[in-house]
Amino acid sequence: MTEPLLDVRNLDLVLSHRSGDLPILQDISFQIMPGETYGLVGESGSGKSVTSLAIMGLLKKPLKVSGGQVVFQGQDLLKLRPRRMRDLRGDRVAMIFQEPMTALNPLSTVGRQIAEMYVLHQGKSWREARRLAVHALDSVKVPNPERRVGNYPHQMSGGLRQRVMIAMALACDPDLLIADEPTTALDVTVQAEVLRLIKELCAARGTAVLFISHDLGVIASICQRVGVMYAGCLVEENDTVALFSNPRHAYTRGLMGALPRLGSRLTHGRQRLVDIDSVIADRSVLTETRFIMPRGAANGESA
């Protein structure tokens, strides 16, 4: 079996405070294979974003990693020197964020912001970098890339901005792309286009993706493997098809039953939605039981 590209091992993360540390993530472990698209779902505050930030080494002050390893291509990112980590960031591991309006500098043209990647990581001149930025825009199917490089973010629609973010993230052909709810702020039709784009580009380049979303539908349509997070823990992990056809954890089941499914009223009539709170009355039990399925073992069981 090939080495995993990213191996998160027993990651613990706390909110450090004068009066003691507050656990935010507990014992998170998962692996992403090269070229694989791995999804993290969970409701708001379950710890999806901090997991991604921990991998990127971008955690800010009160948050800090208190244990575990993040092994990327054989090296533990948590032990890497800041300089090395910086070189890795953007080059080998890239990231796109939820809100493309605020994630782009409003006072800088998108072309320049893409070009920065080439200057930073490939030592290109600004001229050359700008030329490459046009290509990058073209590759994410932005119409009229020569004209668009000179645009400022506010001159673009949400979908276009997210494409710019993708172009920027993929500029240096990273091995891993972390996408933190990249489509949540977008309309359905735009979301579909952006998802298609991520899928196509990453498949073509063999880029692995850590895809974070709270939308089961999105996760199902893009990921090969899914981890479900709840209250800072990874409660269930399985291949996508297996997870959706046979959710094992009470929380996962609740999550799926809580959503109206398109077409289900036509076939089954209106059914009352599941109230997760009543499904998982005892939360402590919930975090202690986990269902982590090894790869390929679609219906096997493990603790």
Next chain:
Amino acid sequence: MKLGFNILLGGGLTALVIIGGLLAPWLAPFDPVLDANLMNSQLPPDSTFWFGTDSQGRDVYSRILYGAQISLTVGIVSQIINTLIGVALGISAGYWGGWWDDLVNGLTNVMLAIPSLIFALAVMAVLGPGLVSLLIALGLTNWSWTCRIARSSTLSLKSQGYVQAAQTLGYGDIRIMMTQILPNIMGPILVMATLGMGAAVLAEAALSFLGLGIQPPYPSWGSMLTDARELIRLAPWAAIFPGLAIFLSVLGFNLLGDGLRDSLDPHMRTRKT
């Protein structure tokens, strides 16, 4: 709410001014006006006259205590006037919009364009020197910022669910402004008013210097300082203590205002979760 350093220090200084002013009749060993014995003029600080005496032979310490009353009055009353004008205009302009908004906006721009000291100077020239004139002058001078803040806050609140809900529930406009909008913009307004109090005390000093401040026998710090500026060599205490009083009280108001702003800000951010 965590009390920051700013609030503690600012609040402490402000409290000192308030206590000094309120308790002046009991704390002050002398009458600030009548206990003037020219034989005692320009005495250095000693056990009788803690801060020395001025050229009229009056106790500087007592005058500073009574001066706190004046400064507080100037600060508070002028800011009440400012805030009332600014808030009334700002909220109504933001809420109603239309020609009224244009009018208020225009007026605000005009007021902003005239430097406040110069406007106060003009008003003082019309009303003549004195406490009441000063209160009016400063009260009419600085409402434009308050108005702007009230207006922009109102604009953003106007589209908030609870304001719109109040409309659909049948609340009248005035009622909405009073119960839904006003309480929710009080934070920044209060900050403005606190900072404005400091500005008013400084403005009083500046106008005194230009000969248009509060006039004796009120022992205002500004006029004490102005009167004593010539004495800096002979009786430095007569100038240093009022100067210090102004500095510390304004510092208090400013720190308090900053502190309030700092502690209000994250409070508002919690809405975003």
Next chain:
Amino acid sequence: MLQFTIRRILQVIPTLLVVALLIFVIFSVVPGSFAASLFSDGRTTANPEMIAQLNRELGLDLPLPQRFLNYVMDLAHLDLGTSFRTRQPVLQLINDRMWASLQLAVAAMVFAVVIGVPLGFIAAMRPGSILDSVTMIGAVSGLSMPQFWLGLLLMYVFALQLGWLPSFGYGNGSLRNLILPAITLGVTPLALLARTTRAGVLDVMNADFIRTAHAKGMSESKVVRWHVARNALVLVVTTVGLQFGSMIGQAVVIEKLFAWPGIGSLLVDSVAIRDIPVVQGTILVIVLWFLLINTAVDLIYAAIDPRIKQR
């Protein structure tokens, strides 16, 4: 951009007109007249005929609406009237003083910007550090000081005790004369600039796009140079503009204290002797200055921030 510029400049006119009306009204009800102020020094004895004659001469016997009409007509011809006192065109008097005012304002602003902005920047880079606290407490203190008190203090220390600088006056416009008044005047904007710079930089540092920049693998210094500086500049420019615009008005006290021959002292003196045309003229010029600076700031703003032009 050109249209934007023209539009912003034209918007100044109505404000200016309202200001003119406001000042006119205020100073038509002001107690004391120029003629009467002439004998207030107790030197000359009052002479009713002379006063009446003078008022007639100055057109003060006309009804108020008539006077306002004349005033506006003159304004339309860019004529600010004639000084009661000097019998020279007000424009000329202002022109004589404008340069000194500008010198003072520019020097004070340069002082404030050169010290305030870097200070605020450094403080923001290390929030919570000793340097940050000291800078910010210093800034609040700077804002809490009565201006003329500070001026007096500087005067005594640098001019008298140390004898390094002249204490007062314009000299012949020499730099040495400029230093003390400029510093005194510059303290407030300096403090404000340090604060807004700090707040602006902190704000930008917390923006999402800075996280993006870090995620790109940028070093701290590049993040600051490429993304923080320019964005924080927007806030700084606004503060600089506002301060610069109101500086001539704020300089009144300092001009009096340091005997600096600027517009501010011209104004105060003219108020004192009720030389109304000069008062109106100087205030108008001060307001015009404010409005123009603000227009300029808006234009700079539009040049820095591409989002503005859209509106």
Next chain:
Amino acid sequence: MTGTPLLQIDDLHVRFPIAGGGLLGTGRRLLHAVNGLSLTLEKGECLSIVGESGCGKSTTALTVMGLQEPSSGSVSFRGAPFSGPGAPDRMQRAKAAQIVFQDPYASLNPRQTVHASLAAPLRLHGIRSASEIADRIETMLVNVGLTADQARRYPHEFSGGQRQRIGIARALILEPEIVVLDEPVSALDVSIRAQIINLLLDLQEKYGLSYLMISHDLSVVEHMSDRVAVMFFGQIVEEGSWQHIFANPVHPYTRRLIAEIPDPDVAIRARDPAAGFTDVPLPQGRSFAMDGSNTPDVFTAPMPSELVEIDPGHRVRLSLRD
């Protein structure tokens, strides 16, 4: 249809003046947010308006609530004008229609206790007795799944879901006939969403409420609605019963909207979503005015077109014949 509908929107236009332009900045451009929208809402039904961001859904809702003046067109309630001249005043209007907003955090006054938020409208509408007010508040809170003692608390002491419940309680406290729901669940977490949807359905049944719901989440719309109107750039492009829309969408935009919803079932079955739709022949010589693949200019009025009934109660927007 029988008699006058509860609510009727007729040829509604809403245009926003956009400042700027011209030498003095006084030149105004008009943003066409709603362009000739007509709808009816029957007693006891849930009518949903779906469409993408910025298509004018909220504007329509605000206009119904009287929070936005229509540029032209009318809204009538039980046949009587509800907007424009002859419209009832706020007090009367309040008893006819209420609204629940999307953002539970912005929809409650942070400075008022829940009790104050709920008591004020009652008092305003003439209920003086404190005990009656308390009774009604308690009943209402229980109805929306809260407890009476929570009334003393301030909004920040509640979770998002609880706040939304309070928002619903406030909308219902005056016992209106129509409740406008502007994206009632889209700001809520998945787990809470279900609770609120259930609650809304329960309340509708209990009080015989009529819902005008606005949403861009088609699965929620399918779950809750009786009828659905699909909106695209200020116009209804397709309208019909929920079965019409979801089983047999006709307009290309509706189809696209449905096809592009990421749905776990669809994704897992790897089914080509568009394949499921069967084409319906359009009336002779008519074609779709727009198909949703291009974005019209919001500053110019759209091409003339009309809604054509292709099935009883199922209407689709087609370009005008000629």
Next chain:
Amino acid sequence: EEPRHGGTLNFTAPYGSNFATLDIHSSPSIQEMFISQAIHRTLYSWDATANKPVLELATSVDISDDGLVYTYHLLPDAVFHNGDPLTADDVIFSYKRIADPANAFPGARRISTIKGGAEFIAGETDEIEGLKKIDDKTLEITFTTPAEPGFALMENNMAIYPAGVDVATQATDPVGLGPFVFKEHIPGSQVVVEKFEDYYDDDKPYLDRVNIILMAEGSARDVAFRNQEVDVSILGSTQYQSYQEDPALKDNLLEVAEVFTRNIGFSPEYEPFQDKRVRQAINHAINSPLIIERLLKDKAYPAVGWLPMSLSAFDADRKPYEYDPEKAKALLAEAGYEDGFEFEVTATPDESWGVPIVEAILPMLNEVGITVRPKPIESAALGETVSSGDFQAFIWSNQTGPDALSVLRCFYSKTAQSSCNYTAFSNPEFDALFEAAEAELDPEKQTDLLRQANNLLQDEAPVWFFNYNKAVMAYQPWVHGLVPNANELALQPYDEIWIDDSAPESRL
């Protein structure tokens, strides 16, 4: 010591922060006189040592027996800065300009002492009847009264301009007869004048250059003086005290009793003041010497009556009102005010005759049961308020010299309150004395009558007699030739001033 030629004098103009105009005819204020003092000359000038006006631009004058017609023989070698010689035409031209009703110049009313002047000012005639050119260097002036004309014609704003120069330029580029030529004016900052080589007084001026520097703010002047940036400085009372205490400075102070009387005028309309005993009581109740000593740091002389000490009509034997609260109380009781009363004093912020003084008398009057409140007012509004009678009392400083006759005219009952009879004083006895003095041709007898009138005034106490100003000027040790000008100490004869070589480099 022999005067040294050359050098620069940094002179300070202490009364405002600008020079309004260089056209001295149009200036009503003392401020511009600092410049005209250097640039211009008037027919008469003030002899500060002899304390009287003397001829300046004429070698001699013939006076007719009725004392009305004066024939002046103008200086033969006086030339203007532009080279034009002084002629009778220049004088006539200047006086007509000053009196021209279209100009409304402040000096106009001085011309009204010339026959036909009043008619000219009223616009009734085109010529002033009393001004007659005999020949280029001879001028005949006919006056309306036999009073000394020098007092009126020595004022700086009665300067003689050259007739042949466009007067409009006088406002920016003045041309005169004075010892110094106008060089430059930096508005708001200073005026620079340089030695006029053809000045009629051959040996003078000594200085090459005078910088007349604007400095209104006392503390700034103080610093500048101590820094040796300026050569002279007019002192305020606190500075006076600290200069006296400073061994380095105390020897270079020039003091003079200026012809200004500080007083609180009582309104005749305010009931308590209608009783002479009340007015006297107030004079007794206030310890003026103490205020002068403590508050004014001795920078004043206690006032005896209205006329100041330097005038010959001043009665050296009279004593000032004694500080005697008991007597004050008794007087008040007599007048029916044993329980006291209240009054307001309209006062400007001035430190030596404004609100601070009212503050100082406040506890003293409180002592005898009178409550006094300062009513602050801006300087600009004081004159108007007082002359319109809108006050209970006012505190002011009035010029009371050098001409006793015109000073005392202000208490003549026919002088309107709006002119200068501010307390609307009306006393038949005083009127009789004044009228007699006015008609008296013999100076001795006239002085005697005026002295009696002044003493009567002291008795009647229409005002509280506070003090006569002591003007003090500090000068650097290298400055010589300053004179104690009782009219205005800051007005110095620049042509007589010289500096010795101990002056700093920049001044030499």
